[in-house]
Amino acid sequence: DADVTQTPRNRITKTGKRIMLECSQTKGHDRMYWYRQDPGLGLRLIYYSFDVKDINKGEISDGYSVSRQAQAKFSLSLESAIPNQTALYFCATSGAGTGRPDTQYFGPGTRLTVL
Amino acid sequence: GENVEQHPSTLSVQEGDSAVIKCTYSDSASNYFPWYKQELGKRPQLIIDIRSNVGEKKDQRIAVTLNKTAKHFSLHITETQPEDSAVYFCAASRNQGGKLIFGQGTELSVKP
Numbered sequence: 001d002a003d004v005t006q007t008p009r010n011r012i013t014k015t016g017k018r019i020m021l022e023c024s025q026t027k028g029h030d031r032m033y034w035y036r037q038d039p040g041l042g043l044r045l046i047y048y049s050f051d052v053k054d055i056n057k058g059e060i061s062d063g064y065s066v067s068r069q070a071q072a073k074f075s076l077s078l079e080s081a082i083p084n085q086t087a088l089y090f091c092a093t094s095g096a097g098t099g100r101p102d103t104q105y106f107g108p109g110t111r112l113t114v115l
Numbered sequence: 116g117e118n119v120e121q122h123p124s125t126l127s128v129q130e131g132d133s134a135v136i137k138c139t140y141s142d143s144a145s146n147y148f149p150w151y152k153q154e155l156g157k158r159p160q161l162i163i164d165i166r167s168n169v170g171e172k173k174d175q176r177i178a179v180t181l182n183k184t185a186k187h188f189s190l191h192i193t194e195t196q197p198e199d200s201a202v203y204f205c206a207a208s209r210n211q212g213g214k215l216i217f218g219q220g221t222e223l224s225v226k227p
Contacts, residue, residue: 040124042204042219058214090158102147102208104215106158
């Protein structure tokens with residue numbers, strides 16, 4: 001889905017650095033999500049937002065923060081990156097007002113390596 | 116807390132055989148159960164879903180069954196083809212359009 005984009009696609013950084021991952025969508029969806037994917041652990045929810053003024057912690061929010069700058073933009077920040085945050089990060093969207101409010105559409109992913 | 120267990124973690128079948136992946140959920144209020152397919156290097160994409168008011172749903176070669184009493188649901192792929200090779204994730208949600216809790220994933224390999 002080109003409608004959900006993530007930047008950067010790949011990032012290598014060092015321990016202690018602040019990192020921001022960005023997600024944009026042109027689907028007009030109100031709901032946005034951040035997941036991380038690790039081998040054998042599936043997709044784990046970090047944060048989710050049901051509208052611009054609504055931010056919720058997911059299963060593994062420690063060490064992360066988010067910002068919903070607009071309905072179409074949802075950013076994930078690592079304030080002080082550590083090696084065990086090395087993972088593949090996915091943004092996803094869903095639309096409460098669409099015919100399929102439960103379907104989540106994923107971005108292409110950001111591969112983050114923390115050295 | 117909410118949890119979804121998925122088995123097996125890897126599955127290898129011969130082309131043309133059937134494949135079955137099973138998931139168990141902990142939250143009895145869950146009412147929506149999607150399955151996502153993730154091809155190598157790609158993003159997860161929805162392939163089929165089922166709601167708690169339905170026991171089975173089919174779409175061509177794939178089907179999903181739900182047993183609410185036992186709190187488990189399964190994905191069935193018949194006449195498997197090499198292009199079915201991917202990682203499959205089950206998930207569960209308790210609210211329409213709400214957050215999904217994913218299983219750990221199953222890596223399916225279909226050998227020609």
